[in-house]
Amino acid sequence: MENTNNKHWWNKDVIYQIYPRSFQDTxxxxxxDLQGIIAHLDYIKTLGATTIWISPVYKSPMVDMGYDISDYQDIDPQFGTMEDFDKLLREAKKRNLKIIMDLVVNHTSDQHEWFKKALESPTSPYRDYYIFKTTKDGKKPNNWRSIFGGSTWTEVKNEPGTYYFHTFAPQQPDLNWENPILRKQxxxxxxxxxxxxxxxxxIDAITHLKKDLDWASIPADGNDxxxxxxxxxxNRPGLDLFLDELKRETFDKYNALTVGEAYGVPEKDLEKYIGPDGYFSMIFDFSYMNIExxxxxxxxRGKTDWNIKTLKTTLFNSQRAVKRVNGWSANVLENHDQPRVLSKLIKNSADQTPTAAKALATMYYFLPGTPFIYQGQELGMKNFERKSIxxxxxxxxxxxxxxxxxxGYSQAEALKIVNSKSRDNARTPMQWTDEKFGGFSQAIPxxxxxxxRKGINVKVENQNSDSVLNYYRKMSQLRKKEEFQSVFADGELLEVKDVPxxxxxxxxxxxDSKITVLVNLSNEKQSLRNFGQNIVLNNQQHVQISKNGLTLLPYQALLLEN
Known part of the structure; x- marks a missing residue:
């Protein structure tokens, strides 16, 4: 069945992202492992989630924690077996939960059978599955820096002057999308x-598939x-040909939900990506996720001097851009590549409270689009502090x-930067209980x-009606209420500008339905005009409303029905 309507079955969905390595060890x-996911399907269901996105569980040497795949059609033994995966599909289906996988097709692991065969001989047909260059002077083909640091070129062992290309780590050679035989595979x-x-x-790193085929060096932008x-x-010219073909040959045939990790897409190209006949159902917008x-x-390279006003502008600009192309938003605060939002967007550590976590949740959850919840976000999990690299x-x-x-940064400065932005912040084990290893495992994680993490776990929060966890459940129930479901799924977004x-x-x-969302992201009271008396959600016990106006308490979030 061909999908020509981006507002399809997912327009009422809530997606829960699992990082399997850190979810539950059985x-x-x-x-x-996969059995750990199966054990918590009922928990995920209580959050109102309808779809689960599972970060890579494919066979992998784990250099980049599963984003370096050595076999696309096998499960890594660390996570279990294909039988476990099939059981997960069956158990999810019983609960009306759908499963989406992480798709990594910009690169493979250097342990993939294709790459191993490519290395066997310069004349191997698999050499054209990847990008190899031999230079006359024996030097690297150009001065491009990989996203993980160092050159994008690694010399082939026993072949001096021949190099292979990798956008990310040397153990992640890029696939050659110029090769139609590879694409068919x-x-x-x-x-x-x-x-x-x-x-x-x-779909991981999807805007990297196309490279400039001149392979020319460009002016350096670092001391290296x-x-x-x-x-x-x-986002190079010609990428659209690959994405069109990918959609036509796969996703369209199954009416599949597709979420693109599409860094750097210019606004002028947004319609191609998520318009009514776009490459994907939705894409992530990183403009506010990387605001800091x-x-x-x-x-x-350092932090920006952002403030709440910047965040607000970025958030609404993003929504307006999606609306202009009649697209659909993937609304997200956290994922496996981002620090915890409570630590990131609430600058003062004393303000990083459950109340602030609920305020941030309210801010994004009711925007047009599909809300994503990353494991532990629903608990108000925070960043760590590590003492050594x-x-x-x-x-x-x-x-x-x-x-x-x-x-030129000192070790202390460098460590501070890494502590605040490290992807490991989101990858610490899920906090199920207050035990030593958080109920995640009986062994050292x-x-x-x-x-x-004091008081920030499922066991404690389950029993507290005022917890972040139960607030996420309340938001889900509200979103699904018959009288509100259509306004949240299909309603227009109007920014309210006459506020602090x-x-x-x-x-x-x-x-004739209208819901007003008000979120105070400061630690001071804020005075507003009266938006009505009918409160449908409040992240605090009290509210100050009079005929003359409304006072929002620090980090207070309200939903009002008008």
Whole structure:
């Protein structure tokens, strides 16, 4: 069945993202597994989630924690077996939960059979599955810097002067999308998963598939004499041909839900991506997710001087851009690549409270589009603080630390940067209980637990009607209420502008229904005009409303029906 309507079955969905390695360990090896996901399907259901996005569980050497795939059609033994995955599909279906997978087709692992065969001989047909260059002078083909630091080129062992290309780590060689034979192999694999019964994919690094084929060096932008690869290998002319074919040969045939990780898409191209006949059902917008850093990939370059007004402008600009192309938004605060939102968007640590977590949740959950919840976000989990770079696992964090040192930062400064932005912040084990290892495992976890977790766990929050967890459940129930469901799914978004700069305010309007969302993201009271008396959601016990106006308490969030 061809999908020509982006507002299809997912326009009332809520998507819960699982990072399987850190979700639940059932065999006590310190690593989460598929059986751990199965064990908590009922919990996920209580959050109002309808679809689960699972970060990679494919066979992998785990250099980039599963985003370096050595076999697309097998499960890594750390997570279980294909039988476990099939059981997960069956158990999810019983609960009316759909499963979407992470799709990584910009690159494979260097342990993939294709790459191993490519290395066997310069004349191997698999060499054209990847990007190899032999230079006359034996030097690297150009000065492009990989996203994880260092050159994008690694020399082939026993072949001096021959290099292979990688946008990310050397163990993640890029696939050569210029090769139609390779593309067919990829489509065949995608369709195999869709035949199996998954509902779709979150598609990793999709704007990197096309590279500038001149492979020319460009002016350096760092002390290392290199230049960021995104300037020559992201959103390049000709990418649309690959994305059109990908959609036609796979997703369209199954009416699949597709969520693109589409960094750097210019607004003029947005319609191609998420318009009524776009490449994807929706894409993530990173403009507000990376609001605090100057560079999304090279965050050692420092922080921005953002404030709530900046956040508000960015958020509404993003929504307006999607509306202009009649598209659909993937609304997200956290994921496996981002620090915890409570630590990121609430600058003062004393203000990083359950109340503030609920305010942030309210801000994004009722915007037009599909809300995503990342595991632990619904508990108000926070960033950690690590004392040494040796305590980090994430390849990107370690490389950003090294780059910061090479650019003149002290060790203390570099560590501070990495602590605040590291992807490991989101990857600490899920906090089910207040036990030593959080009820995640009986063994020492693969990654050290977070160190600010008192009272932040499922067991404690389940029993507290005023917890962040139960607030997420309330939001879900409200979104599904018969009288509100249509206004949240289909209603227009109108920004409310006559409010203080630290208040994010908007209306959702559909015919004669109107819901007003008010969120105070400051630690001071804020005075507003009266928006009505009918409160349908309040993240605090009290509210100050009179005929003359309304006072929002610090970090107060309200939903009012008009």
């Amino acid at each position: 065999n006590n090896d310190g690593i989460g 990829i489509y065949k694999m995608i369709n195999w998963w869709l035949e199996k019964g998954i509902a779709g994919f979150r 004499g290199l230049a960021a690869v995104v300037k020559k290998g992201q 850093v100057k560079s999304a990939d090279e965050w050692y 040796n305590e980090f696992n994430d390849v990107s964090s370690i490389n950003n630390y090294k780059m910061a040192l090479s650019e 693969w990654l050290k637990m977070g160190n600010d 700069s630290t208040v994010i305010a908007y209306e959702r309007v559909l015919t």
